[in-house]
Amino acid sequence: MRKFLFLIALLAGSYVVTQAQPVGLFLDEPLAEVRSVNSTPNTTIHYTVRQKTGGTGDITFATSVNGTYSDPLNYSITTNGSGFGQTTIYTKGVTTGTATAEENINLFPGVWFDWNLPYSITTISSVTLTAINQPTLDTNPNASNGLRVYPDGNGPGDSTDRRAVKVTATMANAVAGIPIIFKSFDVDDPSAAGDAVDPDTGGAGSGLDNRIASGQNGIMQVSGSGSTNEVVAYTNSSGVAEANLIVSMHPGDNYRVAASGNVAALNDIRVDGTILEDSSNNALPLTKVKGTDMLTVWRTLHLEVDRMAAPSGNSGWNIMQTGWTGGGQTIVQAYYNTFEPGQYENGWIYFDGLDDHGVSTNSANAPYGDLVFVQSELDPVWAYEEQEFTIVDDDDYNDDDSPNDGDGTEAAPIAHLDAMDNLTSTNVFAPAYITVVNDGGGIGGNNNTTAFHVNPDEEDLDDIFDAKYGSWPNGADNFWVAYLVMGYQGEAATDNDPVSEVDEELGVTKAVADDDIGAGCVDVPLGGFYSFVWQETVRDYFVQESDPVDDLTAPHEIGHQLGLEDRSGNYLMSDTANGFSTLHPNDIHILRCRTKAPGRS
Amino acid sequence: MKHKLPYIVAIAILVGIAMLAVYSQSTSERPQLSFEMKPLRQSILPLEPIGLEFSIANLTSEKLKLHGVESLEWIKLEVRRPSGETFVPKQLSNLVRRKFASEKTYEPGQTKTWVEKLEFKLNNYFGEVGEYQLRAKYQSRDHLLTTAWVTLVVEQPEGEDLLAYEKLQTIPAMRDGVLTPGFDMSANRVAFIEQFPNTRYADYYRYKMAESLSDTDFGKAVEYYEAVISKPDFVFVEDAKRKFQELRQKKEIEEVRREREKRRTTN
Numbered sequence: 061m062r063k064f065l066f067l068i069a070l071l072a073g074s075y076v077v078t079q080a081q082p083v084g085l086f087l088d089e090p091l092a093e094v095r096s097v098n099s100t101p102n103t104t105i106h107y108t109v110r111q112k113t114g115g116t117g118d119i120t121f122a123t124s125v126n127g128t129y130s131d132p133l134n135y136s137i138t139t140n141g142s143g144f145g146q147t148t149i150y151t152k153g154v155t156t157g158t159a160t161a162e163e164n165i166n167l168f169p170g171v172w173f174d175w176n177l178p179y180s181i182t183t184i185s186s187v188t189l190t191a192i193n194q195p196t197l198d199t200n201p202n203a204s205n206g207l208r209v210y211p212d213g214n215g216p217g218d219s220t221d222r223r224a225v226k227v228t229a230t231m232a233n234a235v236a237g238i239p240i241i242f243k244s245f246d247v248d249d250p251s252a253a254g255d256a257v258d259p260d261t262g263g264a265g266s267g268l269d270n271r272i273a274s275g276q277n278g279i280m281q282v283s284g285s286g287s288t289n290e291v292v293a294y295t296n297s298s299g300v301a302e303a304n305l306i307v308s309m310h311p312g313d314n315y316r317v318a319a320s321g322n323v324a325a326l327n328d329i330r331v332d333g334t335i336l337e338d339s340s341n342n343a344l345p346l347t348k349v350k351g352t353d354m355l356t357v358w359r360t361l362h363l364e365v366d367r368m369a370a371p372s373g374n375s376g377w378n379i380m381q382t383g384w385t386g387g388g389q390t391i392v393q394a395y396y397n398t399f400e401p402g403q404y405e406n407g408w409i410y411f412d413g414l415d416d417h418g419v420s421t422n423s424a425n426a427p428y429g430d431l432v433f434v435q436s437e438l439d440p441v442w443a444y445e446e447q448e449f450t451i452v453d454d455d456d457y458n459d460d461d462s463p464n465d466g467d468g469t470e471a472a473p474i475a476h477l478d479a480m481d482n483l484t485s486t487n488v489f490a491p492a493y494i495t496v497v498n499d500g501g502g503i504g505g506n507n508n509t510t511a512f513h514v515n516p517d518e519e520d521l522d523d524i525f526d527a528k529y530g531s532w533p534n535g536a537d538n539f540w541v542a543y544l545v546m547g548y549q550g551e552a553a554t555d556n557d558p559v560s561e562v563d564e565e566l567g568v569t570k571a572v573a574d575d576d577i578g579a580g581c582v583d584v585p586l587g588g589f590y591s592f593v594w595q596e597t598v599r600d601y602f603v604q605e606s607d608p609v610d611d612l613t614a615p616h617e618i619g620h621q622l623g624l625e626d627r628s629g630n631y632l633m634s635d636t637a638n639g640f641s642t643l644h645p646n647d648i649h650i651l652r653c654r655t656k657a658p659g660r661s
Numbered sequence: 662m663k664h665k666l667p668y669i670v671a672i673a674i675l676v677g678i679a680m681l682a683v684y685s686q687s688t689s690e691r692p693q694l695s696f697e698m699k700p701l702r703q704s705i706l707p708l709e710p711i712g713l714e715f716s717i718a719n720l721t722s723e724k725l726k727l728h729g730v731e732s733l734e735w736i737k738l739e740v741r742r743p744s745g746e747t748f749v750p751k752q753l754s755n756l757v758r759r760k761f762a763s764e765k766t767y768e769p770g771q772t773k774t775w776v777e778k779l780e781f782k783l784n785n786y787f788g789e790v791g792e793y794q795l796r797a798k799y800q801s802r803d804h805l806l807t808t809a810w811v812t813l814v815v816e817q818p819e820g821e822d823l824l825a826y827e828k829l830q831t832i833p834a835m836r837d838g839v840l841t842p843g844f845d846m847s848a849n850r851v852a853f854i855e856q857f858p859n860t861r862y863a864d865y866y867r868y869k870m871a872e873s874l875s876d877t878d879f880g881k882a883v884e885y886y887e888a889v890i891s892k893p894d895f896v897f898v899e900d901a902k903r904k905f906q907e908l909r910q911k912k913e914i915e916e917v918r919r920e921r922e923k924r925r926t927t928n
């Protein structure tokens with residue numbers, strides 16, 4: 061509000077008005093200006109204010125904010141017993157440009173005083189979003205595009221709050237001091253409505269579906285102040301006003317910010333789907349109100365990928381007691397009964413100091429020693445009696461051994477992680493706005509080799525977690541880490557040796573998970589601690605099924621670490637490997653409710 | 662008589678249709694597969710692992726296919742608490758596994774039986790003393806099988822068991838079996854066993870210690886296994902026996918191998 065002081069020397073009739081710079085008027089927004097006078101007590105003085113000729117814009121005047129605006133405007137001030145009086149005049153810019161006002165006092169009728177009260181009438185030309193503490197705001201690759209922001213920490217232990225995004229409103233004219241209101245909105249989720257992802261509880265396209273518990277519309281701040289979704293900032297001499305939008309840490313929460321210097325026009329703005337519009341269904345940008353692109357929160361999951369050491373002890377040892385030959389094969393009777401029946405199906409037997417042969421299978425023969433069915437006749441068979449032998453199965457997770465040797469010198473290959481690669485279009489977690497980065501869990505070169513176990517149990521897996529998950533301490537609300545180990549095989553009963561085993565286990569995760577948490581984000585599952593992909597079983601199984609690549613077991617297990625439970629149906633989290641990579645709507649909802657690092661409460 | 666014939670034929674047809682309908686209804690309602698569940702022990706202490714035996718039987722005279730996984734991951738439990746509240750535990754194991762579900766063949770009259778042990782979130786699911794009712798659902802791709810309700814009693818622990826139970830409640834990492842980095846699970850288990858050696862809870866931790874030490878400390882692992890394999894009521898007794906046997910066998914073979922190696926070197 062601008063103040064004018066009429067200092068009236070009754071006889072001299074002199075006026076002093078201080079007005080150096082043009083005053084900014086936001087298009088159609090009234091500006092209150094107080095006129096004060098010191099004069100004869102209890103006197104009414106009459107004035108007229110009008111726009112001078114010239115300039116490029118138009119202004120009008122009124123004595124009340126919602127009164128009738130006119131040019132010229134007659135008004136009066138009545139002084140009190142001390143000779144002081146004042147009133148407020150409202151000036152409104154009707155068209156953009158520059159204009160000047162002049163005033164007349166009835167003591168000197170017909171005389172217009174050249175006060176040169178200049179105004180600059182303007183509106184917003186653009187509202188943009190830029191990164192503050194984030195590297196950049198890039199294009200959101202998901203539906204409805206817009207921009208995306210990663211509010212994550214930029215490294216382990218980063219304590220900088222990176223949720224703020226700069227919102228810049230630029231005026232059509234470079235005028236300082238215009239109050240600009242920034243108002244953020246939770247626009248509707250762009251996905252198909254009606255399921256757990258976008259329940260549209262407020263009606264179709266209604267928005268207010270961000271997962272954050274309070275402040276769904278975002279928080280607007282200027283200089284760190286502000287706790288609601290509206291804030292006022294003043295234009296600088298360049299005609300620029302700036303505020304910060306504070307976003308949530310929930311992946312998928314999306315926002316738009318509208319800005320205007322016109323209160324009524326801004327109050328008329330509402331959400332319609334992913335856009336903002338006025339009550340007459342006119343989408344932004346409008347003459348008086350401009351808006352930002354849609355901004356969507358993405359989160360990063362930093363993955364530490366370790367691998368088991370080269371297999372050791374992935375073989376059986378025994379001593380041949382006797383054998384029988386005939387029909388092109390030999391049945392070897394061993395001394396000890398120690399092999400899992402059928403485990404060495406299609407394997408290879410190495411006689412110490414002698415030769416080696418293919419194996420069709422093996423069986424138990426309690427109380428005697430194991431039987432091994434060799435695919436050739438040992439000649440002479442008595443020469444092999446009392447000989448030690450080593451036997452391996454058909455494990456060959458690099459698929460490069462001939463004959464098989466138990467993978468003795470080969471560390472587990474890294475699983476195909478393409479399905480989580482954000483650089484491709486195949487990131488299975490993209491619908492939940494999560495990027496997975498294989499970066500050692502935030503520690504460069506953090507790719508450890510773990511102890512090898514042929515058929516580890518839960519205690520073995522826990523031990524590997526304790527010993528090798530180096531980036532676990534990095535996990536924080538603003539820095540998600542997960543742990544993936546390229547393992548060899550799961551438990552003996554489900555490692556696909558022999559192939560007649562059913563229910564082959566391709567991977568395992570220790571986690572607290574859920575497949576349906578209902579509406580809201582109250583019961584977000586803890587998530588997990590580690591995942592193992594059984595590379596040899598995966599290879600074995602997919603070779604058996606003539607499917608050359610399995611790129612879904614790793615993301616399935618990572619899904620568990622993010623708190624997703626197995627489910628039935630054709631989804632990534634299907635309780636059986638079926639080649640589908642789609643996330644169920646409930647799973648997307650659970651992922652988008654997550655703010656904690658996996659395994660942290 | 663000649664005029665009555667059409668009526669008799671019509672009535673006969675109607676009766677035939679009615680009988681067919683009744684027959685087909687009784688056929689469709691006749692279950693092809695039975696699904697049963699029984700607790701290994703009728704009564705347990707709170708936090709004590711729960712053993713459940715499941716069996717699926719082919720009741721027909723034909724081969725049947727069942728496309729699913731006969732394991733805990735494919736079973737949903739329905740639990741009625743002593744308070745009467747019914748709930749479905751969301752997760753039954755702290756290891757979640759990705760498996761390929763094979764199609765299983767059930768020969769005519771064949772019954773397949775397997776045992777599962779619950780040791781996850783017991784404080785949440787069965788933390789209240791009293792009588793629980795349980796039933797299980799097995800949803801394969803092509804069949805939904807449901808067991809009858811069975812009873813499981815969670816008893817009030819007494820004496821040393823009560824002290825052990827109260828102690829466990831103060832150590833959530835041990836009680837819940839959830840990984841807690843920085844928490845020395847092994848040291849806590851040993852301390853617990855030493856403090857409450859004669860409790861049913863101690864047997865569970867002995868078994869866990871045996872599993873944990875089987876690769877690194879044969880003697881201690883054997884000691885722990887031996888302490889539990891003679892207890893028929895211990896829910897993991899069969900697993901312990903099998904693992905104990907495998908461990909001893911492995912050790913025996915290692916010794917033979919080492920001895921032969923030594924002999925070879927000496928010669």
